[in-house]
Amino acid sequence: MxxxxxxxxxxxxxxxxxxxxxxxxxxxxxSALAATSLGTGHSAAGPDSAEPCALTRTDAHHSEGLDTWNAAxxxxxxxxxxxxxxxxxxxxxxxxxxxxxxxxxxxxxxxxxxxxxxxxxxxxxxxxxxxxxxxxxxxxxxxxxxxxxxxxxxxxxxxxxxxxxxxxxxxxxxxxxxxxxxxxxxxxxxxxxxxxxxxxxxxxxxxxxxxxxxxxxxxxxxxxxxxxxxxFDLPDLYHRPADGKGDWDTHVGDWDLMGSQFGLAPDLFGWHKWKLGWLNPRQVRCVQDAGPARLTLEPLAAAPGMPVSGAAGAPVLGLGRGTKLAVVRTGPDSVLAFEARGPVGNDTAACRQGVLVYRVRGEAQSGGGPIEVIDAHPRTEACWEDSVYPPLADAPIALGESFTVPGEGVRVEVEGRTASGAWTVKIMVR
Structure with missing residues (x-):
């Protein structure tokens, strides 16, 4: 054979x-296993359920859909x-x-x-x-x-x-x-x-x-x-130029290992951690309703008992089991994801900290842009000596800043930090 x-x-x-x-x-x-749909049962999901924001797995190679696991x-x-x-x-x-x-x-x-x-x-x-x-x-x-x-x-x-x-x-x-x-x-x-x-x-x-x-x-x-x-069925997140020349890191920059093994903040995206089973549904907040939704996001890389810099800059403990990922459904096959990133865990060398926003597309192939980081500071760059792609090194929304995602009508405000180092965020879906 x-x-x-x-x-x-x-x-x-x-x-x-x-x-x-x-x-x-x-x-x-x-050949991938056939995707299993979430079906039409969203109406039964509770107000805090993550299910309505879980994209359906498709037959795309390393699909970002996570409603089922590819048993291959x-x-x-x-x-x-x-x-x-x-x-x-x-x-x-x-x-x-x-x-x-x-x-x-x-x-x-x-x-x-x-x-x-x-x-x-x-x-x-x-x-x-x-x-x-x-x-x-x-x-x-x-x-x-x-x-x-x-x-x-x-x-x-x-x-x-x-x-x-x-x-x-x-x-x-x-x-x-x-x-x-x-x-x-x-x-x-x-x-x-x-x-x-x-x-x-x-x-x-x-x-x-x-x-x-x-x-x-x-x-x-x-x-x-x-x-x-x-x-483990994770896709390549970088962009491969047709001629092999130019920047390979325009999709996600430093922000995920599957984009760059040289990244300053290579911890896996919260979406990937959800897909792999490392985040449970209680740690994912699906924002569905119009109007403001206030939530507290723990630093993605913080594990239980891990010290994180709090509001006053001093190391504190107590994070690791709360909300790590917020998601807004933007279409049948797309979502916006929001997570707090900073210098802790696998991200100790992160260039900037704040709330990172990225788009996920379940039908996109590995290497075809299944995840794209959205730059909250498109006119600036940072850490040009060390970053794999400086234009995205300062992509997160910093404390006190607000940002409207282009073309989506979704606005994010980073309102504050808790004493334990979590980020308080307001997300408005129009």
Whole structure:
């Protein structure tokens, strides 16, 4: 049976590393499970229910719809196990050890997801302690960013065949094939997730997707966390120019790992946390009625017991279980989302703090702008030395400011901060 793989295409690195990622948009998609509609039951939802704002999952690759979970992907709502298989080649002697390459990614990747999930998800790594040699030279696989299907399939087939006698794949939820970074045929641009229309089978287990790691040593920041996000059905959020040149970060800038692994505030959007099961419906406020709705938004990255700067600037405790996300339905397949972002948790290097506004489209493909940050300060930019896209670095609405979302008739006022560091917000839907 044909096992044609479909990759998450990677991003070239011949430009500034501060502006590029090692992954890019998917242009060929695997078949998704049929979307399940919310139906017509919205009238039964209570006034505080989040359900009316939950977009319906579509057959778009990595759809942002979250009314149901695509069972083809492991959901990170519990501990998952990941195996790291280290592949060497007969045309090169490794200059690094599996232990060194493991330390490039773990425990940092685990810690990122533990912080993002408020401790609700743990990614447990199980690295092999030795190299497994591939049957052919590294140059035989023509590894590159836009990898041919033939060479990519040959690489996966040989990797699985070489590793299977030593690895029980039935024990793992995630598979990382990590290539010797110094082998002559290895291209660090080629790191990506490979989706399979027909799964490979090993140890009685179907392998539907594999993360192929070709990273240099040391690797790009948070690259494995980004790729693992695809394993959990999260889309690429950056914009890929048609000619491969220009800015890749115009959609979301620094504000989500799936937009940029180099971002100053890479914590996952509240929408993604809702999708993954890390926010419960009580932490999501669906604003439906005309007129002002007042609510208190906790900093998105704050977990229970985590210190956050309060109104007076001093660290305080007590946040983590309140409202994290406000949503306004703007159409059958679109919403506006509002969340408080600031320098805490995965966002400690955030350029600016305040209430971030973004648009979500459930039918948009991965890489096709499923989420777009709306800039509350379109005439200015910030942190130009460090931000991946300075025009969006100051996108949040700051304390005391108001902002009307262009074309939507939705106005937001950030009225104050509580003693615990939460943000008091008024949202008016006309």
């Amino acid at each position: 044909s096992r044609e793989p479909y990759p998450e295409v990677s991003v070239p690195r011949q430009f500034s590393r501060a502006r590029l990622r090692s992954t890019a948009a998917v242009f060929t998609t695997m 992907y492991p959901r990170p709502a519990r501990s998952l196990d990941a195996v790291m298989v280290f592949l060497s080649f007969p045309d090169a002697r490794p200059l690094t050890t599996p232990q060194e390459l493991t330390a490039d990614h773990f425990p940092d990747t685990t810690r990122f997801f533990e912080r993002a999930s408020y401790g609700r998800f743990t990614l447990r790594s199980h690295p092999l302690g030795h190299w497994i040699q591939m049957p052919r030279p590294s140059t035989a696989y023509a590894i590159q960013r836009d990898w041919s299907a033939e060479h990519r399939a040959a690489y996966l087939r040989d990797a699985l065949s070489a590793a299977d006698p030593q690895v029980d794949f039935s024990r793992y939820d995630v598979v990382y094939f990590v290539a010797d970074p110094d082998a002559p045929g290895v291209d660090s641009d080629a790191t990506k997730v490979v989706n399979l229309t027909s799964p490979m089978r090993a140890d009685g287990t179907d392998l539907r997707r594999v993360v192929t790691v070709f990273e240099q040593h040391p690797p790009d920041r948070l690259v494995l966390a980004h790729e693992t996000g695809h394993v």
